[in-house]
Amino acid sequence: MENPSIYQNFCRNKKQLAVLLDPDKSLETIALQKKIDLAESIGIDYFFVGGSLIANSLTILIQQIKKRTAIPVIIFPGSVIQISDNADGLLFLSLISGRNPEFLIGNHVIAAPFLKKSNLEIISTGYILVESGVQTSVEYMSNTKAIPHSKVDIATATAIAGELLGNKLIYLEAGSGAAKPVSSEMIAEVKRNISIPLIVGGGIRSLAQMNNAFASGADVVVIGTILEENPEMLKNYVRFGT
Numbered sequence: 001m002e003n004p005s006i007y008q009n010f011c012r013n014k015k016q017l018a019v020l021l022d023p024d025k026s027l028e029t030i031a032l033q034k035k036i037d038l039a040e041s042i043g044i045d046y047f048f049v050g051g052s053l054i055a056n057s058l059t060i061l062i063q064q065i066k067k068r069t070a071i072p073v074i075i076f077p078g079s080v081i082q083i084s085d086n087a088d089g090l091l092f093l094s095l096i097s098g099r100n101p102e103f104l105i106g107n108h109v110i111a112a113p114f115l116k117k118s119n120l121e122i123i124s125t126g127y128i129l130v131e132s133g134v135q136t137s138v139e140y141m142s143n144t145k146a147i148p149h150s151k152v153d154i155a156t157a158t159a160i161a162g163e164l165l166g167n168k169l170i171y172l173e174a175g176s177g178a179a180k181p182v183s184s185e186m187i188a189e190v191k192r193n194i195s196i197p198l199i200v201g202g203g204i205r206s207l208a209q210m211n212n213a214f215a216s217g218a219d220v221v222v223i224g225t226i227l228e229e230n231p232e233m234l235k236n237y238v239r240f241g242t
Helices: 006-010 029-042 057-068 101-117 137-142 152-164 184-193 207-216 225-229 231-236
Strands: 016-021 046-049 073-075 089-095 121-129 169-173 198-201 220-223
Touching (some): 029 057, 029 225, 152 169, 169 184, 184 207
Parallel strands (some): 016 046, 016 220, 073 089
């Protein structure tokens, strides 16, 4: 039987966990191996790979991960140059919370011919940046404003619009280095109003915050900071329900 696609796995009635690796910070061999070993030991579902800068290290990191594990590698691109045919899939992000046309459609047009010919599974994703207490790299590099942390109604309407436009996923993101994660209220309200999978990431620094995101309605939670700052904590991770 053919293995299900990444998108089909996203759609499973099961909570899933992804680890975000920044190629600019993850190329040291011993440290990377430790992260992969830990990810496998706790049953991580995906590696997301991407960052705000990155020149030539994206493909190198993907190749190193693929040599060491069968965990799917999904590109979480910060720019049009962050594409590699070595990964399993790519989140085709449209920054629907912003009003910068380059991040709504412009970069997508540039990348489309390569992606059409690639072996990557391309997953259309409505990307919603939420204010987190500090200006994040994503906000600065995209030249857009994040939705205020308390504006649940705006985030919800944006997510609904993303689904109606044909996005297959909605990604609520507080951004790398966020001072606080997306609120439980916002996650829950967005989830109530869409029928496609919901990914939540950014600012999740504890098991309590991770499980809170799951309990509020996230289908996939993305972590990075925990793995960087306190990887041993994840050994106590227990998958949150189904």
